[in-house]
Amino acid sequence: MEKEIYLIRHCEAEGQPFEANLTKRGSKQAKQLSDFFSKIKVDQIISSPFLRAIQSIEPTSNEKNIDIDLDERLSERKLSSTDLPDWLEKLEATFEDMELKFDGGESSQEATNRAISVIDEIIKSENQITIIVTHGNLMSLIIKQFNKEFGFENWKSLSNPDIFLLKCKDNEFDCERLWEVE
Structure with missing residues:
Protein backbone atom coordinates (compact mmCIF):
# COMPACT_ATOMS: atom_id res chain seq x y z
CA MET A 1 0.00 0.00 0.00
CA GLU A 2 1.28 3.44 -0.89
CA LYS A 3 1.63 5.83 2.03
CA GLU A 4 1.33 9.57 1.70
CA ILE A 5 2.79 11.78 4.40
CA TYR A 6 2.19 15.50 4.18
CA LEU A 7 5.06 17.28 5.94
CA ILE A 8 3.96 20.73 7.06
CA ARG A 9 6.02 23.56 8.47
CA HIS A 10 3.87 25.60 10.85
CA CYS A 11 2.34 28.92 9.85
CA GLU A 12 3.80 32.34 10.71
CA ALA A 13 4.23 32.71 14.48
CA GLU A 14 4.97 35.48 16.95
CA GLY A 15 8.25 33.88 17.99
CA GLN A 16 10.22 30.75 18.84
CA PRO A 17 9.08 29.88 22.39
CA PHE A 18 7.00 26.75 22.99
CA GLU A 19 3.90 28.85 23.70
CA ALA A 20 4.28 31.33 20.79
CA ASN A 21 0.95 31.97 19.07
CA LEU A 22 0.36 32.36 15.37
CA THR A 23 0.29 35.92 14.08
CA LYS A 24 -2.93 37.22 12.48
CA ARG A 25 -1.37 36.36 9.12
CA GLY A 26 -0.48 32.91 10.50
CA SER A 27 -4.11 32.32 11.48
CA LYS A 28 -5.18 33.17 7.92
CA GLN A 29 -2.51 30.77 6.64
CA ALA A 30 -3.92 28.02 8.90
CA LYS A 31 -7.29 28.54 7.20
CA GLN A 32 -5.54 28.32 3.82
CA LEU A 33 -4.05 24.98 4.92
CA SER A 34 -7.54 23.79 5.77
CA ASP A 35 -8.70 24.84 2.30
CA PHE A 36 -5.72 23.03 0.76
CA PHE A 37 -6.69 19.78 2.51
CA ILE A 54 -1.08 22.91 16.81
CA GLN A 55 -2.73 26.20 15.83
CA SER A 56 -1.53 25.73 12.25
CA ILE A 57 -3.46 22.49 11.81
CA GLU A 58 -6.48 23.11 14.08
CA PRO A 59 -8.74 24.39 11.27
CA THR A 60 -7.96 21.25 9.23
CA SER A 61 -8.50 19.05 12.29
CA ASN A 62 -11.85 20.70 12.99
CA GLU A 63 -12.97 20.57 9.36
CA LYS A 64 -12.11 16.88 9.06
CA ASN A 65 -13.18 15.99 12.60
CA ILE A 66 -9.82 14.28 13.23
CA ASP A 67 -8.03 14.62 16.56
CA ILE A 68 -4.50 15.99 16.58
CA ASP A 69 -2.03 13.51 18.07
CA LEU A 70 0.82 15.38 19.77
CA ASP A 71 4.27 13.86 19.45
CA GLU A 72 7.34 15.26 21.23
CA ARG A 73 9.56 13.77 18.52
CA LEU A 74 8.26 16.44 16.13
CA SER A 75 9.31 19.29 18.44
CA GLU A 76 11.57 22.13 17.38
CA ARG A 77 15.22 21.13 17.25
CA LYS A 78 17.33 22.69 19.98
CA LEU A 79 20.57 23.94 18.41
CA SER A 80 22.12 24.98 21.74
CA SER A 81 21.15 25.80 25.31
CA THR A 82 23.26 28.95 25.13
CA ASP A 83 22.68 32.03 23.00
CA LEU A 84 24.61 31.76 19.75
CA PRO A 85 25.04 35.18 18.08
CA ASP A 86 26.28 33.35 14.97
CA TRP A 87 23.50 30.74 15.12
CA LEU A 88 22.88 30.85 11.36
CA GLU A 89 26.47 29.85 10.56
CA LYS A 90 26.30 27.19 13.27
CA LEU A 91 23.08 25.83 11.82
CA GLU A 92 24.60 25.72 8.35
CA ALA A 93 27.55 23.73 9.74
CA THR A 94 25.12 21.14 11.16
CA PHE A 95 23.79 20.46 7.67
CA GLU A 96 27.33 19.60 6.56
CA ASP A 97 28.34 17.66 9.69
CA MET A 98 25.32 15.70 10.90
CA GLU A 99 27.12 14.78 14.15
CA LEU A 100 28.09 18.36 15.05
CA LYS A 101 26.59 19.31 18.39
CA PHE A 102 26.68 22.54 20.37
CA SER A 108 21.25 16.99 13.12
CA GLN A 109 21.60 13.21 13.27
CA GLU A 110 19.90 13.00 16.68
CA ALA A 111 17.03 15.21 15.47
CA THR A 112 16.74 13.20 12.24
CA ASN A 113 16.62 9.92 14.16
CA ARG A 114 13.74 11.02 16.37
CA ALA A 115 11.77 12.43 13.44
CA ILE A 116 12.35 9.38 11.24
CA SER A 117 11.09 7.14 14.05
CA VAL A 118 7.71 8.88 13.58
CA ILE A 119 7.87 8.30 9.81
CA ASP A 120 8.73 4.61 10.38
CA GLU A 121 5.69 4.18 12.66
CA ILE A 122 3.43 5.80 10.06
CA ILE A 123 4.74 3.50 7.33
CA LYS A 124 4.07 0.44 9.52
CA SER A 125 0.57 1.66 10.48
CA GLU A 126 -2.72 0.96 8.75
CA ASN A 127 -3.17 4.66 7.96
CA GLN A 128 -2.62 5.56 4.34
CA ILE A 129 -2.61 9.37 4.47
CA THR A 130 -1.03 11.28 7.35
CA ILE A 131 -0.38 14.93 8.06
CA ILE A 132 2.68 15.79 10.14
CA VAL A 133 3.10 19.34 11.46
CA THR A 134 6.57 20.30 12.60
CA HIS A 135 9.22 23.01 12.32
CA GLY A 136 11.43 24.13 9.44
CA ASN A 137 14.71 22.68 10.62
CA LEU A 138 13.26 19.30 11.54
CA MET A 139 11.22 19.15 8.33
CA SER A 140 14.40 19.88 6.36
CA LEU A 141 16.21 17.05 8.12
CA ILE A 142 13.36 14.65 7.34
CA ILE A 143 13.47 15.63 3.67
CA LYS A 144 17.28 15.37 3.64
CA GLN A 145 16.92 11.75 4.77
CA PHE A 146 15.11 10.99 1.49
CA ASN A 147 16.88 13.54 -0.72
CA LYS A 148 20.56 13.91 0.17
CA GLU A 149 20.77 17.09 -1.95
CA PHE A 150 18.34 18.92 0.35
CA CYS A 168 6.33 5.63 0.10
CA LYS A 169 5.61 2.49 -1.87
CA ASP A 170 7.56 -0.76 -1.62
CA ASN A 171 10.30 1.02 0.39
CA GLU A 172 10.77 3.55 -2.42
CA PHE A 173 10.42 7.20 -1.40
CA ASP A 174 9.55 10.28 -3.40
CA CYS A 175 9.32 13.78 -1.95
CA GLU A 176 7.95 16.88 -3.65
CA ARG A 177 7.08 20.42 -2.58
CA LEU A 178 3.39 21.22 -2.92
CA TRP A 179 2.95 24.63 -1.32
CA GLU A 180 2.85 27.65 -3.60
CA VAL A 181 4.77 30.42 -1.85
CA GLU A 182 2.83 33.69 -1.71
Missing part, protein backbone atom coordinates in the same frame (compact mmCIF):
# COMPACT_ATOMS: atom_id res chain seq x y z
CA SER A 38 -10.45 20.16 2.00
CA LYS A 39 -10.58 17.63 -0.85
CA ILE A 40 -7.84 15.33 0.44
CA LYS A 41 -8.75 12.28 2.49
CA VAL A 42 -6.71 12.25 5.70
CA ASP A 43 -6.45 9.35 8.13
CA GLN A 44 -4.44 10.94 10.92
CA ILE A 45 -2.83 14.20 12.02
CA ILE A 46 0.33 14.23 14.13
CA SER A 47 1.80 17.49 15.39
CA SER A 48 4.65 18.93 17.35
CA PRO A 49 3.34 19.93 20.80
CA PHE A 50 4.47 23.53 20.19
CA LEU A 51 1.44 25.85 20.18
CA ARG A 52 2.23 27.33 16.74
CA ALA A 53 2.22 23.86 15.17
CA ASP A 103 26.47 23.00 24.14
CA GLY A 104 23.16 21.62 25.38
CA GLY A 105 21.89 21.14 21.83
CA GLU A 106 20.98 18.31 19.55
CA SER A 107 22.94 17.18 16.50
CA GLY A 151 20.42 21.21 2.52
CA PHE A 152 20.87 24.53 4.25
CA GLU A 153 19.91 26.67 1.23
CA ASN A 154 16.71 24.65 0.82
CA TRP A 155 15.93 25.23 4.51
CA LYS A 156 16.43 28.96 3.99
CA SER A 157 13.95 28.92 1.09
CA LEU A 158 11.15 27.31 3.12
CA SER A 159 8.06 29.39 3.76
CA ASN A 160 5.66 29.55 6.69
CA PRO A 161 3.68 27.44 6.12
CA ASP A 162 5.18 24.99 3.69
CA ILE A 163 4.06 21.55 2.52
CA PHE A 164 6.00 18.64 1.11
CA LEU A 165 4.46 15.31 0.17
CA LEU A 166 6.47 12.22 1.02
CA LYS A 167 5.22 9.12 -0.81
Whole structure:
Protein backbone atom coordinates (compact mmCIF):
# COMPACT_ATOMS: atom_id res chain seq x y z
CA MET A 1 0.00 0.00 0.00
CA GLU A 2 1.28 3.44 -0.89
CA LYS A 3 1.63 5.83 2.03
CA GLU A 4 1.33 9.57 1.70
CA ILE A 5 2.79 11.78 4.40
CA TYR A 6 2.19 15.50 4.18
CA LEU A 7 5.06 17.28 5.94
CA ILE A 8 3.96 20.73 7.06
CA ARG A 9 6.02 23.56 8.47
CA HIS A 10 3.87 25.60 10.85
CA CYS A 11 2.34 28.92 9.85
CA GLU A 12 3.80 32.34 10.71
CA ALA A 13 4.23 32.71 14.48
CA GLU A 14 4.97 35.48 16.95
CA GLY A 15 8.25 33.88 17.99
CA GLN A 16 10.22 30.75 18.84
CA PRO A 17 9.08 29.88 22.39
CA PHE A 18 7.00 26.75 22.99
CA GLU A 19 3.90 28.85 23.70
CA ALA A 20 4.28 31.33 20.79
CA ASN A 21 0.95 31.97 19.07
CA LEU A 22 0.36 32.36 15.37
CA THR A 23 0.29 35.92 14.08
CA LYS A 24 -2.93 37.22 12.48
CA ARG A 25 -1.37 36.36 9.12
CA GLY A 26 -0.48 32.91 10.50
CA SER A 27 -4.11 32.32 11.48
CA LYS A 28 -5.18 33.17 7.92
CA GLN A 29 -2.51 30.77 6.64
CA ALA A 30 -3.92 28.02 8.90
CA LYS A 31 -7.29 28.54 7.20
CA GLN A 32 -5.54 28.32 3.82
CA LEU A 33 -4.05 24.98 4.92
CA SER A 34 -7.54 23.79 5.77
CA ASP A 35 -8.70 24.84 2.30
CA PHE A 36 -5.72 23.03 0.76
CA PHE A 37 -6.69 19.78 2.51
CA SER A 38 -10.45 20.16 2.00
CA LYS A 39 -10.58 17.63 -0.85
CA ILE A 40 -7.84 15.33 0.44
CA LYS A 41 -8.75 12.28 2.49
CA VAL A 42 -6.71 12.25 5.70
CA ASP A 43 -6.45 9.35 8.13
CA GLN A 44 -4.44 10.94 10.92
CA ILE A 45 -2.83 14.20 12.02
CA ILE A 46 0.33 14.23 14.13
CA SER A 47 1.80 17.49 15.39
CA SER A 48 4.65 18.93 17.35
CA PRO A 49 3.34 19.93 20.80
CA PHE A 50 4.47 23.53 20.19
CA LEU A 51 1.44 25.85 20.18
CA ARG A 52 2.23 27.33 16.74
CA ALA A 53 2.22 23.86 15.17
CA ILE A 54 -1.08 22.91 16.81
CA GLN A 55 -2.73 26.20 15.83
CA SER A 56 -1.53 25.73 12.25
CA ILE A 57 -3.46 22.49 11.81
CA GLU A 58 -6.48 23.11 14.08
CA PRO A 59 -8.74 24.39 11.27
CA THR A 60 -7.96 21.25 9.23
CA SER A 61 -8.50 19.05 12.29
CA ASN A 62 -11.85 20.70 12.99
CA GLU A 63 -12.97 20.57 9.36
CA LYS A 64 -12.11 16.88 9.06
CA ASN A 65 -13.18 15.99 12.60
CA ILE A 66 -9.82 14.28 13.23
CA ASP A 67 -8.03 14.62 16.56
CA ILE A 68 -4.50 15.99 16.58
CA ASP A 69 -2.03 13.51 18.07
CA LEU A 70 0.82 15.38 19.77
CA ASP A 71 4.27 13.86 19.45
CA GLU A 72 7.34 15.26 21.23
CA ARG A 73 9.56 13.77 18.52
CA LEU A 74 8.26 16.44 16.13
CA SER A 75 9.31 19.29 18.44
CA GLU A 76 11.57 22.13 17.38
CA ARG A 77 15.22 21.13 17.25
CA LYS A 78 17.33 22.69 19.98
CA LEU A 79 20.57 23.94 18.41
CA SER A 80 22.12 24.98 21.74
CA SER A 81 21.15 25.80 25.31
CA THR A 82 23.26 28.95 25.13
CA ASP A 83 22.68 32.03 23.00
CA LEU A 84 24.61 31.76 19.75
CA PRO A 85 25.04 35.18 18.08
CA ASP A 86 26.28 33.35 14.97
CA TRP A 87 23.50 30.74 15.12
CA LEU A 88 22.88 30.85 11.36
CA GLU A 89 26.47 29.85 10.56
CA LYS A 90 26.30 27.19 13.27
CA LEU A 91 23.08 25.83 11.82
CA GLU A 92 24.60 25.72 8.35
CA ALA A 93 27.55 23.73 9.74
CA THR A 94 25.12 21.14 11.16
CA PHE A 95 23.79 20.46 7.67
CA GLU A 96 27.33 19.60 6.56
CA ASP A 97 28.34 17.66 9.69
CA MET A 98 25.32 15.70 10.90
CA GLU A 99 27.12 14.78 14.15
CA LEU A 100 28.09 18.36 15.05
CA LYS A 101 26.59 19.31 18.39
CA PHE A 102 26.68 22.54 20.37
CA ASP A 103 26.47 23.00 24.14
CA GLY A 104 23.16 21.62 25.38
CA GLY A 105 21.89 21.14 21.83
CA GLU A 106 20.98 18.31 19.55
CA SER A 107 22.94 17.18 16.50
CA SER A 108 21.25 16.99 13.12
CA GLN A 109 21.60 13.21 13.27
CA GLU A 110 19.90 13.00 16.68
CA ALA A 111 17.03 15.21 15.47
CA THR A 112 16.74 13.20 12.24
CA ASN A 113 16.62 9.92 14.16
CA ARG A 114 13.74 11.02 16.37
CA ALA A 115 11.77 12.43 13.44
CA ILE A 116 12.35 9.38 11.24
CA SER A 117 11.09 7.14 14.05
CA VAL A 118 7.71 8.88 13.58
CA ILE A 119 7.87 8.30 9.81
CA ASP A 120 8.73 4.61 10.38
CA GLU A 121 5.69 4.18 12.66
CA ILE A 122 3.43 5.80 10.06
CA ILE A 123 4.74 3.50 7.33
CA LYS A 124 4.07 0.44 9.52
CA SER A 125 0.57 1.66 10.48
CA GLU A 126 -2.72 0.96 8.75
CA ASN A 127 -3.17 4.66 7.96
CA GLN A 128 -2.62 5.56 4.34
CA ILE A 129 -2.61 9.37 4.47
CA THR A 130 -1.03 11.28 7.35
CA ILE A 131 -0.38 14.93 8.06
CA ILE A 132 2.68 15.79 10.14
CA VAL A 133 3.10 19.34 11.46
CA THR A 134 6.57 20.30 12.60
CA HIS A 135 9.22 23.01 12.32
CA GLY A 136 11.43 24.13 9.44
CA ASN A 137 14.71 22.68 10.62
CA LEU A 138 13.26 19.30 11.54
CA MET A 139 11.22 19.15 8.33
CA SER A 140 14.40 19.88 6.36
CA LEU A 141 16.21 17.05 8.12
CA ILE A 142 13.36 14.65 7.34
CA ILE A 143 13.47 15.63 3.67
CA LYS A 144 17.28 15.37 3.64
CA GLN A 145 16.92 11.75 4.77
CA PHE A 146 15.11 10.99 1.49
CA ASN A 147 16.88 13.54 -0.72
CA LYS A 148 20.56 13.91 0.17
CA GLU A 149 20.77 17.09 -1.95
CA PHE A 150 18.34 18.92 0.35
CA GLY A 151 20.42 21.21 2.52
CA PHE A 152 20.87 24.53 4.25
CA GLU A 153 19.91 26.67 1.23
CA ASN A 154 16.71 24.65 0.82
CA TRP A 155 15.93 25.23 4.51
CA LYS A 156 16.43 28.96 3.99
CA SER A 157 13.95 28.92 1.09
CA LEU A 158 11.15 27.31 3.12
CA SER A 159 8.06 29.39 3.76
CA ASN A 160 5.66 29.55 6.69
CA PRO A 161 3.68 27.44 6.12
CA ASP A 162 5.18 24.99 3.69
CA ILE A 163 4.06 21.55 2.52
CA PHE A 164 6.00 18.64 1.11
CA LEU A 165 4.46 15.31 0.17
CA LEU A 166 6.47 12.22 1.02
CA LYS A 167 5.22 9.12 -0.81
CA CYS A 168 6.33 5.63 0.10
CA LYS A 169 5.61 2.49 -1.87
CA ASP A 170 7.56 -0.76 -1.62
CA ASN A 171 10.30 1.02 0.39
CA GLU A 172 10.77 3.55 -2.42
CA PHE A 173 10.42 7.20 -1.40
CA ASP A 174 9.55 10.28 -3.40
CA CYS A 175 9.32 13.78 -1.95
CA GLU A 176 7.95 16.88 -3.65
CA ARG A 177 7.08 20.42 -2.58
CA LEU A 178 3.39 21.22 -2.92
CA TRP A 179 2.95 24.63 -1.32
CA GLU A 180 2.85 27.65 -3.60
CA VAL A 181 4.77 30.42 -1.85
CA GLU A 182 2.83 33.69 -1.71
